Amino acid sequence: MPALHDLLSDLFAELRGDDAIMVTRVVYDSRQATPGSLFVALRGTHTDGHCYLADAASRGAVAAVVEEWPSQDVPGLRTIARVSDTRVALAAIAARFYGHPASDLGLIGVTGTDGKTTTTFLIDAILRTAGYRTGLIGTVALRIGDEFVAHDLRQTTPESLDVQAFLARMRATGVAWAVVEATSHGLELHRLDHCPFDIAVVTNVTQEHLDFHGTIENYRRAKGRLLEFVRDRPERAYPRGIVLNADDEGARSLARFAGSVPILWYSATGKAVLVAENARMTDKGTSFRLRYGDQAADVHLRLFGLWNVENALAAAGTGILLGIPLDQVVTGLQQLAAVPGRFTPIDCGQPFRVIVDYAHTPKSFERVLPLARSLARGRVIVVFGSAGERDRIKRRLQGAIAARLAEFAVFTSEDPRHEDPDAIIAEIAEGAREAGAQEGQQFVCVEDRALAIREAFRRARPGDIVLLLGKGHEQCILYGDERRPWNEEAEARQALRELGYDCSS
CATH class of the missing domain: 3.40.1190.10 (Mur-like, catalytic domain)
Structure with missing residues (x-):
C-alpha cells in the first residue's frame, strides 16, 4: 500500500493536507471509490470529475488530484493535490501504483x-x-x-x-x-x-x-x-x-x-x-x-x-x-480463423448473403463494398449510419461511396450520442444525393437500426448481399448518455427468423 507522496513523486503538485496518508486504491470514477481511495478528477466532453469530489469522499476517498481547487471544503478528503493536467498525472500515478x-x-x-x-x-x-x-x-x-x-x-x-x-x-x-x-x-x-x-x-x-x-x-x-x-x-x-x-x-x-x-x-x-x-x-x-x-x-x-x-x-x-x-x-x-465483427457471415438458410462488419470509415467502405460486389451474384445492399459527435465530414463521403458502390442503401443510426440521429442521417443522405442517388430509388432513411435491417432484408432477392456496417462486435448503441443493448449478429438472426428462416444451427 503506497503513501500518497510516493504516487506523486514524478509530478509537480501543490498540496493541501497530509501527503503521507496511505492509498488503498486509485480511481477516476467517483462511483468506484472505496475507503482509502485516491480520486483523480478528469475533465471529459460531457462531464467533469471535479463535480464529483464530494461523491468520491462520501464513498471513502481520502485524497484527490485536481486541476483547480474546490470552491469549498470537501468533508472526508484529507488531502488534495493540484496539478496542471490530471490525465498526465493519472498515467504517472497508475504506473507507480501498480509498480511499473x-x-x-x-x-x-x-x-x-x-x-x-x-x-x-x-x-x-x-x-x-x-x-x-x-x-x-x-x-x-x-x-x-x-x-x-x-x-x-x-x-x-x-x-x-x-x-x-x-x-x-x-x-x-x-x-x-x-x-x-x-x-x-x-x-x-x-x-x-x-x-x-x-x-x-x-x-x-x-x-x-x-x-x-x-x-x-x-x-x-x-x-x-x-x-x-x-x-x-x-x-x-x-x-x-x-x-x-x-x-x-x-x-x-x-x-x-x-x-x-x-x-x-x-x-x-x-x-x-x-x-x-x-x-x-x-x-x-x-x-x-x-x-x-x-x-x-x-x-x-x-x-x-x-x-x-x-x-x-x-x-x-x-x-x-x-x-x-x-x-x-x-x-x-x-x-487465425476470424476476428469478431469483421466480415462475419450470418447464414440461416436465406437465399441472400448477410455480412456483419465493423467498417465505419470512408476508406474501409471503399474496401468492403468492392469485396461484396465480387462475391454477389445479385445486388449489394448496405445498411449503415455514422457516429454522432465524431468527424462530420465523413458522413457525406460515406453516403457518396454507398451511392457509387452499392445498388441500394438503408441509412440508419450508429451511435448518435447527443446529436439528433435524423440530422446525422440527413447528412449521409445529402452525400448520396450529391453522388446522383435518389431517395426511394437507391436509398431510404430508417432511423431505428432494427427496422433498417428488416427493411434491407425485405428488399433482398436471391443472390444479393446485405452488408450491415459500423457496429460489428459492439454490444450497445449510444443515445445521449444511454447505452442501449445491441448485438448486430443476434439482431440479424432475429430478423431472418421473422422471415421464416431457421437460425437454430
Whole structure:
C-alpha cells in the first residue's frame, strides 16, 4: 500500500493536507471509490470529475488530484493535490501504483485508422505460435495469458489506470509480450504514457476523428507519439523497431517521428523489403506469396478481403523484428480463423448473403463494398449510419461511396450520442444525393437500426448481399448518455427468423 507522496513523486503538485496518508486504491470514477481511495478528477466532453469530489469522499476517498481547487471544503478528503493536467498525472500515478508493470513485459503498439484490431489479432497468433505467452488490449477483447474476455468498453485504448491494471495482471500471469491497440485519442489523452513500447506498427492513416484533432496533421501528430515512445524508450532487453506501410501516404508521413530507430517497410504492391505477391481471394479466404529479402513463403489466410494482406504483412513484419523464423510467422498468420465483427457471415438458410462488419470509415467502405460486389451474384445492399459527435465530414463521403458502390442503401443510426440521429442521417443522405442517388430509388432513411435491417432484408432477392456496417462486435448503441443493448449478429438472426428462416444451427 503506497503513501500518497510516493504516487506523486514524478509530478509537480501543490498540496493541501497530509501527503503521507496511505492509498488503498486509485480511481477516476467517483462511483468506484472505496475507503482509502485516491480520486483523480478528469475533465471529459460531457462531464467533469471535479463535480464529483464530494461523491468520491462520501464513498471513502481520502485524497484527490485536481486541476483547480474546490470552491469549498470537501468533508472526508484529507488531502488534495493540484496539478496542471490530471490525465498526465493519472498515467504517472497508475504506473507507480501498480509498480511499473510494463518494465517486465515486451510491448507492441499498433496504430492506424483501419486494420488495428485484425493486425493485433494476427500478431497475437504469431507470438503464440512461437511459444510466447501473450496479452492483448484492444477494441474487441482483452487477453491475459489464457484468459480471453470479449468486452464493450467503447474505448479501444482504455484509460491509463485501466491499461496499467491490465499490464499488472499480465505480469502476474507470466505474459512475455503484450499487444496494444493505440488510438489517436489514447495517445493524445496520455492513456499510454509510461508504456515503454518496443515495437510500433502503423497500418494506415486516413481521415478520421477530425472532430477531436481538428486537422489531419494534428491527427497524424497524435499517431506519431507511438513512434516517439519507441524512439525514446529506455534501454531494455527487448528488440526495438517500427513497422510502416509503404503503400499509405499517411503511414509514410510518420517516419519522421522514428528518429534513428530501424524501420521495416512493408508493401502489398512490391516496393519494400517485405512484400506480398500474387494476392488473390479464394473460397476459403485470402492467399498471397510473402517475400522478405531472399526468403519467400505462401500464405493462406482464413480471413476474407484483400486488405487483410496488408494487415498480415504488418503482423509478419512484427514477427520478423522479434526474430521469429518465417515459417512460424506464416503458421501464425494461418492460425487465425476470424476476428469478431469483421466480415462475419450470418447464414440461416436465406437465399441472400448477410455480412456483419465493423467498417465505419470512408476508406474501409471503399474496401468492403468492392469485396461484396465480387462475391454477389445479385445486388449489394448496405445498411449503415455514422457516429454522432465524431468527424462530420465523413458522413457525406460515406453516403457518396454507398451511392457509387452499392445498388441500394438503408441509412440508419450508429451511435448518435447527443446529436439528433435524423440530422446525422440527413447528412449521409445529402452525400448520396450529391453522388446522383435518389431517395426511394437507391436509398431510404430508417432511423431505428432494427427496422433498417428488416427493411434491407425485405428488399433482398436471391443472390444479393446485405452488408450491415459500423457496429460489428459492439454490444450497445449510444443515445445521449444511454447505452442501449445491441448485438448486430443476434439482431440479424432475429430478423431472418421473422422471415421464416431457421437460425437454430
